[in-house]
Amino acid sequence: xxHPETAKRGMHLAEFGMLMAIIGTLVHHEIVTWVWIITGLAxxxxxxxxxxxxxxxxxxxxxxxxxxxxxxxxxxxxxxxxFWKHQxxxxxxxxxxxxxxxxxxxxxxTGSLLAFAKLQGLVRGTxxxxxxxxxxxxxxxxxxxxxxxxxxxxxxxxxxxxxxxGLAFVFGLLLVMPIGSADMPVVMSLLNxxxxxxxxxxGFVLSNKVLIIAGTLDGFSxxxxxxxxxxxxxxxxxxxxxxxxxxxxxxxxxxxxxxxSMREVGLEDIATQLAYANKVVFVPGYGLATAQAQHAVRExxxxxxxRGVTVKYGIHPVAGRMPGHMNxxxxxxxxxxxxxYELEQINPEFPTTDVAVVIGANDVVxxxxxxxxxxxxxxxxxxxxxxxxxxxxxxxxxGKGFSGLENPLFFKPVTGMLYGDAKDTLxxxxxxxxxx
Amino acid sequence: MSTETLISAxxxxxxxxxxxxxxxxxxxxxxxxPLMSATNAISGISLVGSIVTAGARYNxxxxxxxxxxxxxxxxxxxxGFVITDRMLKMFRRKELVKKD
Numbered sequence: 001x002x003h004p005e006t007a008k009r010g011m012h013l014a015e016f017g018m019l020m021a022i023i024g025t026l027v028h029h030e031i032v033t034w035v036w037i038i039t040g041l042a043x044x045x046x047x048x049x050x051x052x053x054x055x056x057x058x059x060x061x062x063x064x065x066x067x068x069x070x071x072x073x074x075x076x077x078x079x080x081x082x083f084w085k086h087q088x089x090x091x092x093x094x095x096x097x098x099x100x101x102x103x104x105x106x107x108x109x110t111g112s113l114l115a116f117a118k119l120q121g122l123v124r125g126t127x128x129x130x131x132x133x134x135x136x137x138x139x140x141x142x143x144x145x146x147x148x149x150x151x152x153x154x155x156x157x158x159x160x161x162x163x164x165x166g167l168a169f170v171f172g173l174l175l176v177m178p179i180g181s182a183d184m185p186v187v188m189s190l191l192n193x194x195x196x197x198x199x200x201x202x203g204f205v206l207s208n209k210v211l212i213i214a215g216t217l218d219g220f221s222x223x224x225x226x227x228x229x230x231x232x233x234x235x236x237x238x239x240x241x242x243x244x245x246x247x248x249x250x251x252x253x254x255x256x257x258x259x260x261s262m263r264e265v266g267l268e269d270i271a272t273q274l275a276y277a278n279k280v281v282f283v284p285g286y287g288l289a290t291a292q293a294q295h296a297v298r299e300x301x302x303x304x305x306x307r308g309v310t311v312k313y314g315i316h317p318v319a320g321r322m323p324g325h326m327n328x329x330x331x332x333x334x335x336x337x338x339x340x341y342e343l344e345q346i347n348p349e350f351p352t353t354d355v356a357v358v359i360g361a362n363d364v365v366x367x368x369x370x371x372x373x374x375x376x377x378x379x380x381x382x383x384x385x386x387x388x389x390x391x392x393x394x395x396x397x398x399g400k401g402f403s404g405l406e407n408p409l410f411f412k413p414v415t416g417m418l419y420g421d422a423k424d425t426l427x428x429x430x431x432x433x434x435x436x
Numbered sequence: 437m438s439t440e441t442l443i444s445a446x447x448x449x450x451x452x453x454x455x456x457x458x459x460x461x462x463x464x465x466x467x468x469x470p471l472m473s474a475t476n477a478i479s480g481i482s483l484v485g486s487i488v489t490a491g492a493r494y495n496x497x498x499x500x501x502x503x504x505x506x507x508x509x510x511x512x513x514x515x516g517f518v519i520t521d522r523m524l525k526m527f528r529r530k531e532l533v534k535k536d
Contacts, residue, residue: 014474014477014478014517015517018477018478018481018513018517021481021484022483022484022487034491036490036491036499036502036503036506037487037490037491037506039503040486040490040502040503040504040505040506040507040510041506041510043507043510044506044507044508044509044510044511044512044513044514045510045511045514047507047510047511047514047515048510048511048512048513048514048515048516048518049514049515049518051511051515051518051519052514052515052516052517052518052519052522053518053522055519060469060473060519060523063515063519064472064473064476067473067476067477067480067511067512067515067516068476068479070480070508070509070511070512071476071479071480071482071508071509071512072479073504073505073508074480074482074483074485074486074504074505074506074508074509074512075482075485075505077486077489077501077502077504077505077508078482078485078486078489078501078502078505080501081489081497081498081501081502081505082489082498084495084497084498084501085495085498093442188472189472192472192475192476192479195476195479196475196478196479198479198482199479199481199482199485200449200452202482202485203445203485204442204445204449205485206485206488207441207445208484208485208488209445209448210481210484211481211482211484211485212445212448212449212452213448213452214478214479214481215479215481215482216448216449216452216453216456217452217455217456217459217475217478218456218475218476218478218479218481219453219456220452220453220456220457220460221456221459221460221471221472221475222472222475224456224457224460224461225460225468225471225472228465315465317465317468322468322469322472323465323468323469323471323472324465324466324467324468324469324470324471324472325469327465327466327467327468327469328469328470328523328526331523331526332526334526337466340466342464342465342466
């Protein structure tokens, strides 16, 4: 899966392998009734298909979060039923794996559900914090782990087991609660990792190698992704999980002086600028997704390319709400992936760029990360749009980004602000450029 | 589970972890969302465990829990694969895009 061309083939192979594994299990010697299995498979397939076909690409992060919840819940249930089967008298080794399975499964279920709710906008996306939160969470985790160890050493207590499961469910909620929407890419990959590890633990419990392999692969891929995401923000994993970014930190360092004023520019001016530019770079952010403006961007790019303008897209690794979010959106709008550039590739190009168009992105282009060592996002690699000859920022309003940080880019003399719904603005830009 | 099976299971675990690292670190950021939804689908492999639980008729509770687990994980697997396919179809090269 290292290239878009070969990825499809790889996926079909994976699907085939999975099918084989399932068929192989169906003839398992312990199975005596197929009624429930087939009913379950049918219901699940229908729901899954419906979800897969109708979910819009912009809602991809939510869907993935929900799907994590399903997978993890299944793992937790298998664990619980396995425990029930033995009435709590499970051998030590299996109990260890079973405990991991149930705990990871349970906390991933509720954690993913909350992440889903946050992404869907059912719950406020801002971090929720209270005093002593980290201590409380740690204490809860310690209690849960304590019960787990006790159960491994002294097996057989049903009430304790269910207390542990309950606590793990609660812990999942508490874990995601203080994390803001902007950090969702990390959380998503981490939950992915947990869901995989829960599956791997299931494999240990049932001594099923297929489960172990698939689960481990999944667990590690999620883990690596979350490390990559953290690196893209120059923050450690603990910082993301316990930092409650965007509330305390920003209040301390934010609130700073606003230098100069924002310069609002007219649509016509921008259109002329774009039409006579040599090179234009689009920098999309989460705002592109919320405004569903990916098709409008592509239209604008096409119009510009027809006029001989070189158009490129600069994609920050954490732009959007999940890893690779922007790439998928632009791909949906038929933007060829050869025009999408990563951070390291596009940064050296900004000085020769005539116009950089920032669409609904904020923190990933915040020059404070580079220039201001006291900023909470200091050291985070950014797309250095401020190095280009001129910058246009498309933004809904004058408000701050998700992190609540002031962005000095907006006050720079090279920057022009264009307020309004991104899709609407872009569509009008297309027309204006055509007439220019 | 005897000690030998445990050791072989751990062995498999370690190998899979190593393989996972090798494979995943080669995936470009361009494909991170499909990757995630693919691994998400793969994590639905707990379906295999769910099937055994649902079908083995140990007792009613096990069957009910297993049934719910089968529904959940099938949703996970089918949804995950369908959507990954959909996403990968969208990634096209320039020449191909122009043709449409």
